[in-house]
Every structure is written in C-alpha cells, then in structure tokens.
Amino acid sequence: MSVEKKKTAIGKAVDFAILKRIFVYVKPYKRNFILAVCTTIFLAFLSPVRPILIQYTFDHFVFVPNASMLLIMTFVLVGLLISEALFQFVDSYLTNSLGQKVIKDIRVQLYQHILNLRLKYYDNNPIGMMVTRAVSDIEVIADVFSNGLIVIIGDILKIIVIVVVMFFINYKLTLIALTTIPLLLIATYVFKKSVQKSFQDVRTQVARLNSFVQEHITGMNIIQIFNRENAEYKKFDAINEKHRNANVDSIMAYSIFFPIVEILSSLALALIVWWGGKGVLEGETTIGQLMSFIMFLNMMFRPIRQLADRFNTLQMGMVSSERVLKVLDTVEIIENSGTKEANAIEGKVDFKDVWFAYNDEDWIIKNISFSVNKGETVALVGATGAGKSSIINLLNRFYEYNKGAIVIDGTDVRDYELTSLRKNIGVVLQDVFLFSDTIANNISLNNPEISREKIIEAAKMVGAHEFISNLPGTYDYNVMERGGMLSVGQRQLISFIRAYVYNPKILVLDEATSSIDTESEKLIQNAIDILTKGRTSIVIAHRLATIQKADKIIVMDKGEIIEMGNHQELLKKNGQYKRLFELQFKEDGVV
Numbered sequence: 001m002s003v004e005k006k007k008t009a010i011g012k013a014v015d016f017a018i019l020k021r022i023f024v025y026v027k028p029y030k031r032n033f034i035l036a037v038c039t040t041i042f043l044a045f046l047s048p049v050r051p052i053l054i055q056y057t058f059d060h061f062v063f064v065p066n067a068s069m070l071l072i073m074t075f076v077l078v079g080l081l082i083s084e085a086l087f088q089f090v091d092s093y094l095t096n097s098l099g100q101k102v103i104k105d106i107r108v109q110l111y112q113h114i115l116n117l118r119l120k121y122y123d124n125n126p127i128g129m130m131v132t133r134a135v136s137d138i139e140v141i142a143d144v145f146s147n148g149l150i151v152i153i154g155d156i157l158k159i160i161v162i163v164v165v166m167f168f169i170n171y172k173l174t175l176i177a178l179t180t181i182p183l184l185l186i187a188t189y190v191f192k193k194s195v196q197k198s199f200q201d202v203r204t205q206v207a208r209l210n211s212f213v214q215e216h217i218t219g220m221n222i223i224q225i226f227n228r229e230n231a232e233y234k235k236f237d238a239i240n241e242k243h244r245n246a247n248v249d250s251i252m253a254y255s256i257f258f259p260i261v262e263i264l265s266s267l268a269l270a271l272i273v274w275w276g277g278k279g280v281l282e283g284e285t286t287i288g289q290l291m292s293f294i295m296f297l298n299m300m301f302r303p304i305r306q307l308a309d310r311f312n313t314l315q316m317g318m319v320s321s322e323r324v325l326k327v328l329d330t331v332e333i334i335e336n337s338g339t340k341e342a343n344a345i346e347g348k349v350d351f352k353d354v355w356f357a358y359n360d361e362d363w364i365i366k367n368i369s370f371s372v373n374k375g376e377t378v379a380l381v382g383a384t385g386a387g388k389s390s391i392i393n394l395l396n397r398f399y400e401y402n403k404g405a406i407v408i409d410g411t412d413v414r415d416y417e418l419t420s421l422r423k424n425i426g427v428v429l430q431d432v433f434l435f436s437d438t439i440a441n442n443i444s445l446n447n448p449e450i451s452r453e454k455i456i457e458a459a460k461m462v463g464a465h466e467f468i469s470n471l472p473g474t475y476d477y478n479v480m481e482r483g484g485m486l487s488v489g490q491r492q493l494i495s496f497i498r499a500y501v502y503n504p505k506i507l508v509l510d511e512a513t514s515s516i517d518t519e520s521e522k523l524i525q526n527a528i529d530i531l532t533k534g535r536t537s538i539v540i541a542h543r544l545a546t547i548q549k550a551d552k553i554i555v556m557d558k559g560e561i562i563e564m565g566n567h568q569e570l571l572k573k574n575g576q577y578k579r580l581f582e583l584q585f586k587e588d589g590v591v
Contacts, residue, residue, distance in 0.1 A: 015318045022144065022321050025102045032101070036094035036145075040154035043087050047158055048165045050080055051295040055169070055288035063287055091154075092146075099145035103138045106324065110134055113328055119398045120358065121332035128211025133327050136206055137320035144317035152310050155303035162300050166293065170285060173293050176275045177300075180264040184301075187264070188308040191257040195312045198253060201246035203319060208239055218482075257308070265301040272297060334397050336418040345409045345424055346374045347505045347536030349395070354404035356394055364390050365401070366559040372552070377537040379547035381580065382556035388540045390559075392508045395538070396425055408506070426504030428531075430511035432491040434483030439468055440475040442483070443498050450501050458500040462527040464493040489524065496527040507537045544581050553577065 026033050057073040060066070111134060166174040216223065216232055223232050272293050279285030349372040356365035365387045372378045380388040393399045394406060397413055406413045413421060434442045443458070444450035455475065459465040467490060471477040483491045499507065509528065525546060531537075541547050548567045555563035555570070555577045563575050570577035 015322070018318055018321045018325065019144075019149070021325060022102070022106075022141065025105050026098070028105070029098055029101050032094060032098050036091065036098055036150055037153075039087055039091040039094060040150055041157060043084070043091055044154050044157040044161055046080075046084055046087065047299055048162050048296070050077065050084070051292040051299070052165070052169075053077055053080065054295065055286070055292035057288070058291055059286045059288035095150050096142075096146040099142035102145060103142045106141065107134060107138050110138070110324060110328060113330075116334075117330065117332050118334045118400075119393070121330065123358070126211040126215070128209075128214040129207050130327075131214060132207040132210045133324055136210070137203075137323050140203075140320035141317050141324065143313045144321070147310055148314040148317050152307065152314060155307055155310065158303055159300055162296050166296050169292065170279075170289050173272060173276055173279070173285065173289065176271050177268055177293060177297055179271060180268045181304075184261065184264050184304060187257060187260045188304070191253055192308045192311055194253040195250050195308070198246055198250035199312060199316050200319060202243070202250065203316065205239070205243035205246050209243055212236060212239055258305070261301065261305045265297065265305075268297055268301070269294065334400065334418060335414075338414055338416045338418060338421070340411060340416050340420075342408070342416045342420040342424045342505075345505050348372065348374050348409050349506065349536060349538070350405075350407040351391070352405045352407065354394065354401050354406060356390060356399065356401045358399070364559050365394070368404070368559075368561060370552075370554055370561065370564065372536055372538065374536055375534055376551040377532050377539060377547075377549070378552045378554060379539045379541060379550040380554050380556060381541060381544065381547070381577065385558075386556040387559040388556055389510055392427065392510060392538060392540065395506075395508065396422055396427065423502070424505045425508065426499040426502055426506070426531075427508045427510065428492075428495045428499050432483065432488075432495040434479050434486070434491055434494060436478065436481045438473075438476045438478055439471070439494060442479060442494055443501060445498070454501055455497070458497045461530055462493060462496045462500055463523050464490075464497055464527075467493070492524055493527060496524065496531060500531060505536065507531055507535045509537065509539045509541075511540055511542060555580075 053073065053076065057070065057077075061070040061073060114130065114134070163174065163178070166177065212235070216236070223229060272290070276285050276290035276293060280287060280290060351368050351370050354365055354368045355363060357363045368387075368391065370378070380391060382388055390399070394401050395413065397418060408416070408421075440452060440455055443455050452475065456465065459468055459475075468474055468477070477485075479485050479491075479494075483494070486494070509531075528539075528546070532539075539547055539550065547553060551566065553563075553565065553567060553570055554561055555575075557576065563570055563573060563577050565573065571581065
C-alpha cells in the first residue's frame with residue numbers, strides 16, 4: 001500500500017464506497033440484519049426505562065412508604081432486568097452471527113478468486129500476505145458487524161435517548177451532567193487518532209510476521225543446512241520487535257484514555273451529587289431524580305467511552321475490507337473465453353513463432369516454432385534459464401504468450417475451455433508438492449471419480465505399489481506436510497501415479513529425474529516409459545541419458561532453438577548438444 005493510500009485508509013473511519021460493497025454480502029441474511037438493527041434500536045429505548053422506574057419507586061413508594069407497591073416494583077425491575085439481558089443476548093448473537101456468515105461468504109469468494117489467479121500474481125506477492133488477507137483481515141471484517149456499525153448506531157441512539165429523557169426530567173441537572181462532555185470529546189478524538197495509526201501499524205506488522213514465518217518454516221531445511229539459525233532468529237526478533245512496538249503504542253493510548261474517562265465521569269458524578277444534593281435540600285430535586293441521574297450518567301458515559309474504540313474497530317474493518325477487496329478486484333486471471341472441449345484431442349502440438357515475456361519486452365521465449373505429432377516424445381534441453389519451463393507453462397496457459405500461436409490438433413489453446421484443456425495435459429514437476437494427507441488422496445486429489453482400485457492398479461503399473469504396501473497404513477499413510485515422510489524418489493513416484501490415473505492426452509515431464517538416486521532413477525525411468533507410451537510427451541531433462549530415445553530433441557539457449565533432431569542426428573551435427581553430451585558422460589567412459 002502506498003503512502004497516499006495509507007493516509008486515506010487511516011483518515012477515514014467510514015468509507016461508504018467500501019461499506020456499500022461489504023453490505024452486498026448481507027443481502028442473503030437480510031432478515032438477520034433487520035432483526036439485529038431492530039433489537040439494537042429497541043435496547044436503546046429500553047435502557048432509560050430502568051432508571052425512570054427506580055426514580056418513580058423511590059419518590060412514590062420509599063420516600064412515601066408503601067411496602068406492597070415497593071415489592072411489586074421490585075419484581076417489575078427484576079423482570080425488566082431479565083428482559084434487557086435476554087434482548088442483549090439476542091442482539092449480541094444476531095450481530096456476531098451476521099458477521100460470521102458474511103465473512104464465511106467473503107472468504108469462500110476470496111479463496112475461489114485466489115484459485116483462479118494466474119501464476120504471475122504469485123510471483124509478485126508473498127504467500128504470507130495472501131494468508132493474512134484470507135484469515136486475519138477477514139476476521140477483522142467480522143468486527144464491522146459484531147462491534148462496528150450496528151453497535152455504534154445503537155450506542156449513539158442510546159446516548160441521544162438518555163440525554164432527551166434527562167432534559168425532560170430535570171434540565172438543570174442535565175446541564176450539570178454534560179459539563180465534562182466537551183473534555184471527553186476532545187480526549188476521545190485524540191485517542192481515536194492515536195489508536196488508528198497504531199492499529200494500522202499492527203496490521204502491517206502482522207502481515208510481515210505471517211510472510212516471514214510461512215516462508216522460513218517452509219525453507220527450514222535450507223536454514224539448518226547452511227547454519228543460518230542465529231541470523232534468521234535475529235531477523236525474526238527484529239520483525240517481532242516492530243510488531244510488539246506497534247501493539248505497545250495502542251496499549252499506551254488505551255492506558256491514558258480510560259483513566260481520563262474515569263476521571264471525567266467521576267467529576268461529572270461529583271457535580272451531580274453536589275448540585276442534586278443541594279437541590280434535594282432546597283426541595284427542587286427529588287431523591288428519585290438524583291438516583292436516576294446517577295444511573296443515567298453511568299449509562300451515558302459507558303457508550304461514550306466505548307464509541308472511540310468502536311470507531312477504531314470500524315475503521316480497521318474498513319482497512320481490512322479495502323485490502324481484501326483489492327485482492328478480489330485483481331484481474332490477474334487467465335481469460336477463459338474458449339468454448340471448445342479438449343476431451344477428444346489426439347495430442348498434436350504446434351508452436352508457431354511464439355514470443356513470451358514475463359515483463360514488458362524482456363523476452364524469455366523468442367520466435368519458437370516446433371511440432372510434436374500424436375504419440376511422439378519431444379525433449380527440451382539447455383542451460384538453466386534457456387526457457388524450457390516457460391514453454392510448458394505456456395502450453396498449460398499458466399502464462400499467456402505475447403505473439404505467435406500454440407495449437408493443439410489444429411485449434412489454438414485459447415479456444416479450448418480452460419478447465420478442459422488442463423484436464424488433458426498432465427504435468428510431473430521436479431519439485432513434487434504433496435499435501436498433508438494420505439497417499440491415496442494425494443494421488444486422486446480427492447477426486448471421487450478415481451477409485452481405490454484404479455489407484456492401486458496405477459501404482460502397480462508405475463512400480464510404486466511395493467514401497468507403498470510396506471508403509472504403515474499403506475495407501476492411507478499420511479505423508480505429512482509437503483510429503484516430508486517420503487524420500488524424494490518416493491514423492492516423484494507418487495506424482496507419476498497421479499499423472500497416470502488422470503490419463504492425460506498430453507504429458508509434460510519437467511526435470512522429473514533430477515535430484516534422485518540411481519535406484520530411484522531406474523524405477524522412475526520405467527515409470528516414464530509406461531507413462532509416455534502412446535501419449536504425446538514433452539520432456540525437460542538435464543540428464544541426457546534419459547532422453548536418448550526421444551523422437552525429437554530440441555536444444556535451447558537464451559529463449560531460442562539452436563538445434564533440433566534425434567539423438568544420433570544431433571551428435572553428428574557436432575554442435576551444442578554433442579558438447580553437452582560429452583561433458584556429462586566423458587567421466588563414465590560412455591563417449
């Protein structure tokens with residue numbers, strides 16, 4: 001958020017444009033909202049009744065003794081207290097439940113939107129920030145309903161009703177009671193400004209903490225491998241200190257404000273007792289009026305004291321709403337305007353003069369053209385950064401190419417319905433991501449159409465059934481976060497089974513045999529042979545031994561194709577491929 005936007009967010013307690021958008025989510029719960037508002041208004045008018053009854057009781061049944069009526073009025077007051085407590089319960093339940101219903105819908109919509117954001121968005125935004133938006137910020141939005149707008153309206157209405165009733169009973173006592181209000185309003189304004197800034201800092205530091213913790217716990221193995229525990233601890237300590245300082249600033253504001261309110265309310269009470277007591281002695285004020293005004297004073301100061309806090313809650317709800325809506329308004333989405341289903345594709349792929357850049361015209365892919373016939377295996381080789389992975393990202397439409405065309409079976413990939421297209425392109429990545437779930441669920445991804453029998457059959461075909469059967473719980477074994485309970489090779493085999501059960505027409509293998517031991521490589525190479533049989537396959541590999549059987553090998557450098565042909569043809573060319581091949585195998589006596 002820019003400095004200008006921060007100032008705008010802090011300066012506005014109520015942004016009606018944001019509030020209007022948030023209240024769109026209230027429409028399905030209109031009855032709940034109306035009941036909450038009605039209950040809040042009713043409580044505002046009900047609150048002054050108790051002091052009035054107490055005044056009446058003292059003036060008519062205590063000062064002028066009447067034991068039977070005193071007992072009746074006592075029962076009436078108890079009944080009123082019970083009724084007021086019940087209505088307060090209903091009001092609290094309605095406002096809080098409304099808030100929870102609204103944020104549930106917002107969170108579901110936000111998560112659905114996040115699922116559809118293209119990968120470029122995640123390249124530029126920390127995952128921890130997204131977690132903060134989807135969890136912490138949305139929780140703050142709930143306070144707009146439970147402790148924000150409706151409650152503020154109720155508190156203001158209650159103050160107005162109490163002041164009107166007080167003027168009606170005794171205008172002189174009312175003016176005395178209100179003498180400290182200007183000082184209270186000044187203190188409230190100063191408090192509100194101080195807390196607004198500190199709350200904004202707190203939200204910023206929470207986002208920083210979430211981002212840091214999420215990233216560093218995920219990369220804990222790197223921290224420990226390179227003995228960076230102390231350095232990362234110091235970074236975390238610095239971030240945590242800023243988070244603490246932001247909270248301490250708000251604590252300081254509260255620590256100053258509430259004693260001031262207590263002093264002013266006590267001063268007002270003392271004035272009421274002095275002036276009212278004098279009025280009782282002079283016969284201008286009754287004992288009942290004096291007691292009712294003491295109660296009115298407490299009832300009036302309590303919402304005034306809370307209003308500043310509630311306005312800050314509302315303002316923070318506005319800030320969090322603005323952040324969440326900003327994500328919802330993000331248009332980093334791959335356009336799904338295609339209408340053709342890809343279920344019947346055969347798998348012929350053509351790249352025609354394709355150009356691609358992540359930013360502006362900093363070209364990653366430059367004028368790439370090649371064809372893959374149905375059932376063929378094409379291998380992409382080249383140095384890191386040559387553009388190999390970008391090609392498969394374009395094929396899946398994780399990113400959009402800038403110029404040229406990518407065609408499957410004669411139809412541009414943009415003309416296929418996006419879900420249908422990706423369903424028919426299987427991808428096995430080098431860095432396999434497994435969820436904290438069972439092996440079976442990681443294979444099927446909880447797809448009810450994939451049966452346990454189909455999973456086991458696929459595991460046997462890939463050659464992973466034996467190691468899975470030896471695990472505790474076999475296919476119900478929980479692999480924990482990111483598959484931490486399995487070896488790299490085992491995780492890779494799981495990803496092959498996952499690709500196999502989805503039966504894609506086109507298969508993409510991105511560095512699928514790197515970072516694994518020789519024994520696992522043999523299993524995975526066998527799995528590759530099974531997976532690629534009869535399928536159009538695009539294989540990215542550093543280990544050239546794994547792609548010698550490919551129908552076509554494409555050598556890339558700096559986003560361009562520099563050589564193309566099969567293994568033998570490229571060796572005869574005596575070019576970059578042969579140099580790469582000799583570099584990898586000369587130590588083993590292969591060349």
